[in-house]
Amino acid sequence: MLRREAAEFPANGLPAADRFSGSGNHNSIKSFLEVRKMKQESKIPYKIYLEESEMPTSWYNMRADMKNKPAPLLNPGTLKPMTFEELRGVFCDDLVRQELDDTTAYVEIPEEIRNFYRMYRPSPLVRAYCLEEKLQTPAKIYYKFEGNNTSGSHKLNSAIAQAYYAKKQGLKGVTTETGAGQWGTALSMACAYLGLDCKVYMVKVSYEQKPFRREVMRTYGASVTPSPSMETEVGRKILAEHPGTTGSLGCAISEAVEVATTNEGYRYVLGSVLNQVLLHQSVIGLESKIAMDKYGITPDIIIGCAGGGSNLGGLIAPFMGEKLRGEKDYRVIAVEPASCPSFTRGKFAYDFCDTGMICPLAKMYTLGSGFIPSPNHAGGLRFHGMSTILSQLYHDGLMEATSVEQTSVFEAAEMFARVEGILPAPESAHAIRVAIDEALKCKETGEEKTILFGLTGTGYFDLVAYEKFNDGVMNDYIPTDEDLQKGFDGIPKFPGNEI
Numbered sequence: 001m002l003r004r005e006a007a008e009f010p011a012n013g014l015p016a017a018d019r020f021s022g023s024g025n026h027n028s029i030k031s032f033l034e035v036r037k038m039k040q041e042s043k044i045p046y047k048i049y050l051e052e053s054e055m056p057t058s059w060y061n062m063r064a065d066m067k068n069k070p071a072p073l074l075n076p077g078t079l080k081p082m083t084f085e086e087l088r089g090v091f092c093d094d095l096v097r098q099e100l101d102d103t104t105a106y107v108e109i110p111e112e113i114r115n116f117y118r119m120y121r122p123s124p125l126v127r128a129y130c131l132e133e134k135l136q137t138p139a140k141i142y143y144k145f146e147g148n149n150t151s152g153s154h155k156l157n158s159a160i161a162q163a164y165y166a167k168k169q170g171l172k173g174v175t176t177e178t179g180a181g182q183w184g185t186a187l188s189m190a191c192a193y194l195g196l197d198c199k200v201y202m203v204k205v206s207y208e209q210k211p212f213r214r215e216v217m218r219t220y221g222a223s224v225t226p227s228p229s230m231e232t233e234v235g236r237k238i239l240a241e242h243p244g245t246t247g248s249l250g251c252a253i254s255e256a257v258e259v260a261t262t263n264e265g266y267r268y269v270l271g272s273v274l275n276q277v278l279l280h281q282s283v284i285g286l287e288s289k290i291a292m293d294k295y296g297i298t299p300d301i302i303i304g305c306a307g308g309g310s311n312l313g314g315l316i317a318p319f320m321g322e323k324l325r326g327e328k329d330y331r332v333i334a335v336e337p338a339s340c341p342s343f344t345r346g347k348f349a350y351d352f353c354d355t356g357m358i359c360p361l362a363k364m365y366t367l368g369s370g371f372i373p374s375p376n377h378a379g380g381l382r383f384h385g386m387s388t389i390l391s392q393l394y395h396d397g398l399m400e401a402t403s404v405e406q407t408s409v410f411e412a413a414e415m416f417a418r419v420e421g422i423l424p425a426p427e428s429a430h431a432i433r434v435a436i437d438e439a440l441k442c443k444e445t446g447e448e449k450t451i452l453f454g455l456t457g458t459g460y461f462d463l464v465a466y467e468k469f470n471d472g473v474m475n476d477y478i479p480t481d482e483d484l485q486k487g488f489d490g491i492p493k494f495p496g497n498e499i
Contacts, residue, residue: 046129048291050122056286057109059279060317062389064105065324068396070275070388071363073099074350079494082360090257090359091276092267094165098276105321107279109161116160116193120149121283125291126455130419132439139442141435142299143455144288144315145422150216153425153457154311155186155271158280162269163190172265173197177227177252179307179382180206180427181213182457183271188222198222199266201229201255203382204247213461227252234258234356248372249308249383254356272308273353273362273387281314288452289318299330299452301438305430306334306343306401309387315454316399323398332399333438334390335430337409338478340373342366342386343394343401345484347499351385351491361492364391368487374477381427384487404433405476410469412436413459425457426465 063069072081087096098107109117128141146154166174173196178184184200191198200222207214207226217224227247228235234254238245245251253270260268270277292299302319304312312334322328336343342365350361352369366385373382386394393399413429415436416422424432435453442449459466468474491499 044127044295044297047124047126048295049124050287050291052118052122054290055114055117055122056283056290057114058106059109060282060286060321061101061105061107061279062282062313062317062320062324063102063275065321066102066389066392067324068392069102070392071350073360073362076352076357076361076492079361087360090261090268092162092165092169092171092269094168095162095269095276098279099274109283110164113161113164116164116190117157117283120156122287123148123284125288126420128420130421131416131436134415134419135436135439135443137439137443138446138448139439140297140448140450141439142292142297142450142452143435144284144452145455146284146311147422147425147428147455147458151182151186151189151457152460153182153186154281154284154314154454155183155457156189157283157314158271158277158310159183159186159190159269160193161280162276163187163194163196166267166269167194167196169267171196171267173199174267174269175199175201175256175260176269176271177201177203177249177256178206178271179203179249179252180425181210181217181461182425184217184222184224185213185220187269187271188217188220191222192220197266199256199259200224201227201252201259203227203249203252204245209464210461216461225255227255229255231255232258234358238355242372245372248355250353250355250369251372253354254358257354257358258356272310272383273364273385275387275389277310278313278317278387278389281310282317284311284314284454285317285319288315292452297450298328300449301331301333301451303333303335303431303435303438303451303453305381305427305454305456306336306386306390307340307381307427308383308385309390311427311454311456313387313390315452320393320398333434334394334399334401335434336401336403337373337381337430338403338405338476340367340382340384341403341479342384344403346386347488347491348391348395349491349499350494350497353385362388364388365394366487366491367484368490370490371484371487374479381430402434404430405478407469407474407476409433410466410474413466414469422455423459424455425459426462428454428456429459431455
């Protein structure tokens with residue numbers, strides 16, 4: 001930020017020239033007060049790093065403080081809540097326990113996971129001074145940067161936890177899906193660290209557009225297959241029904257689950273949506289709150305991109321806990337792409353989490369498991385549904401949601417890159433877009449609101465998307481009501497699940 005030297009403004013009053021001239025004019029006083037305020041704010045570092053000793057030792061479970069708990073996963077055959085025994089054939093035992101636990105507020109982070117976290121955590125909380133100045137806004141903007149690890153995103157927080165529990169159980173390996181590739185990259189890193197086999201089914205459009213992300217996964221020892229594929233029964237079925245499809249996370253999930261359940265010694269792990277994932281990602285919000293509390297900062301608005309909910313759920317966790325307990329109030333905004341508007345245009349109903357309809361039913365905001373989004377470039381935000389926790393919070397009016405078009409997202413991404421020096425992932429740029437919009441509203445009203453948003457990762461493997469934006473060939477796609485209805489028609493119909 002632009003600052004005049006401290007010597008120009010002595011501690012005892014006005015700038016020297018005005019003191020000695022006796023003028024003390026209004027402009028000088030205003031200038032002096034503005035700079036004094038700036039100097040006071042400068043006590044807050046550009047980047048706030050916690051000490052390792054200040055890192056959270058437990059994850060926080062929002063469900064413990066929710067009056068209305070998320071609805072349970074249902075067995076699609078019986079329509080009864082999934083039991084531990086039913087889920088343990090798909091997921092690791094300890095992860096099933098975390099998935100089903102609605103009452104334990106804090107879950108201790110195993111020491112082995114905390115030791116791994118120390119390789120890249122704590123992550124910085126950044127005061128966006130340069131962005132504030134660019135916007136000429138009175139708002140104070142902060143972002144939690146999760147891209148300072150090789151996977152390039154927040155996904156490693158849960159990947160190492162899930163891989164740890166798989167290793168603890170004595171498994172050979174795990175299977176998973178990945179959209180833009182951040183989750184697959186993170187899981188391949190975690191599995192390499194712990195000596196587990198890792199099989200990744202990557203959404204076909206991302207597999208083709210992001211070959212370097214794919215190669216990072218292979219470098220860490222993972223096998224990477226474009227989805228849908230001919231390797232699985234469900235993949236062959238999807239390709240027969242949708243020839244030439246570019247795939248979706250729902251397709252990739254179906255294939256990964258099939259492989260996990262048909263190969264001895266393997267379990268399926270998921271990078272978003274599930275309760276256990278939001279639990280692990282709470283480390284983001286817990287660190288953010290510790291850092292803000294150290295400097296007496298209270299956010300008015302908390303903003304996160306939303307695909308399945310892992311980043312947003314992790315960022316808001318401790319703040320939402322305070323809101324649920326009636327201790328404080330925060331405005332929480334979920335930002336999703338207009339091309340895949342689960343919150344803003346979806347239905348709150350039980351639906352399959354996967355396109356192949358082999359997973360349990362989850363009550364969530366959904367576009368229908370058969371909905372396949374357009375091949376937009378924010379691949380991590382292409383899931384048809386949303387976390388059951390976030391869906392319940394949204395349904396209860398405890399948070400807001402908005403959708404944004406792709407070109408406006410990349411406009412915000414480029415502005416941010418030019419002034420803050422970080423090339424953001426397209427997913428993260430959704431949150432940046434709305435953070436900028438809220439800061440500009442403060443400019444109009446004069447309000448000095450404090451904004452916190454999640455910068456989930458970097459965009460160095462997303463340069464095909466940036467190229468299309470810079471070349472002016474990027475298009476915005478918004479599904480019509482007719483497009484969405486095709487997905488809604490596939491939502492399971494049973495008593496109590498009418499839409």
